[in-house]
Amino acid sequence: xxxxxxxxxxxxxxxxxxxxxxxxxxxxxxxxxxxxxxxxxxxxxxxxxxxxxxxxxxxxxxxxxxxxxxxxxxxxxxxxxxxxxxxxxxxxxxxxxxxxxxxxxxxxxxxxxx
Amino acid sequence: xxxxxxxxxxxxxxxxxxxxxxxxxxxxxxxxxxxxxxxxxxxxxxxxxxxxxxxxxxxxxxxxxxxxxxxxxxxxxxxxxxxxxxxxxxxxxxxxxxxxxxxxxxxxxxxxxxxx
Numbered sequence: 299x300x301x302x303x304x305x306x307x308x309x310x311x312x313x314x315x316x317x318x319x320x321x322x323x324x325x326x327x328x329x330x331x332x333x334x335x336x337x338x339x340x341x342x343x344x345x346x347x348x349x350x351x352x353x354x355x356x357x358x359x360x361x362x363x364x365x366x367x368x369x370x371x372x373x374x375x376x377x378x379x380x381x382x383x384x385x386x387x388x389x390x391x392x393x394x395x396x397x398x399x400x401x402x403x404x405x406x407x408x409x410x411x412x
Numbered sequence: 413x414x415x416x417x418x419x420x421x422x423x424x425x426x427x428x429x430x431x432x433x434x435x436x437x438x439x440x441x442x443x444x445x446x447x448x449x450x451x452x453x454x455x456x457x458x459x460x461x462x463x464x465x466x467x468x469x470x471x472x473x474x475x476x477x478x479x480x481x482x483x484x485x486x487x488x489x490x491x492x493x494x495x496x497x498x499x500x501x502x503x504x505x506x507x508x509x510x511x512x513x514x515x516x517x518x519x520x521x522x523x524x525x526x527x528x
Contacts, residue, residue: 340416406454
């Protein structure tokens with residue numbers, strides 16, 4: 299049973315560039331959430347996708363956008379990168395109909411903005 | 413102030429010792445999740461608590477939920493070097509009076525070091 303996978307593992311970009319991160323959910327899951335984890339902090343919720351639509355969103359600017367595909371995989375896009383966007387980006391999947399909504403996390407993508 | 417406070421921020425113990433990590437919410441809890449993280453890696457799900465008074469155990473790790481105090485504790489018995497890592501509590505703090513369906517708010521984490 300494949301768990302949550304993310305790509306790429308690491309990424310280095312410069313200020314002002316755009317980046318796309320990818321996530322495949324755990325088999326059987328239909329919901330994908332994205333989190334940003336700065337060094338020494340707990341993860342912060344960015345947004346959640348269900349049925350190819352953004353279902354809820356945290357306090358992140360519009361530079362952060364996403365997409366969910368019919369196979370439930372998801373992308374996170376960040377435009378006009380800032381130094382402060384450097385962080386570990388975590389994807390989590392769950393089954394919305396499951397009731398308890400336990401989030402299973404992927405290994406993360408480490409983004410460094412220079 | 414943080415919506416979810418973890419204590420202590422770091423903990424250093426000798427192998428074989430017991431330890432407790434606490435997580436306190438300033439808002440009503442609709443679910444409380446415990447995760448473990450190795451530095452720079454993803455979060456590994458440990459346990460989920462939902463009902464007041466609920467207690468769950470997995471190997472030498474026990475988690476309890478005190479709904480009235482809006483507080484959870486994670487207890488490790490006879491710690492081992494393999495227990496070392498960052499422990500994070502994540503809470504479903506609800507949305508419009510009900511569950512937020514997976515939007516978790518996290519504490520800052522507790523860094524656990526276990527000396528052999």
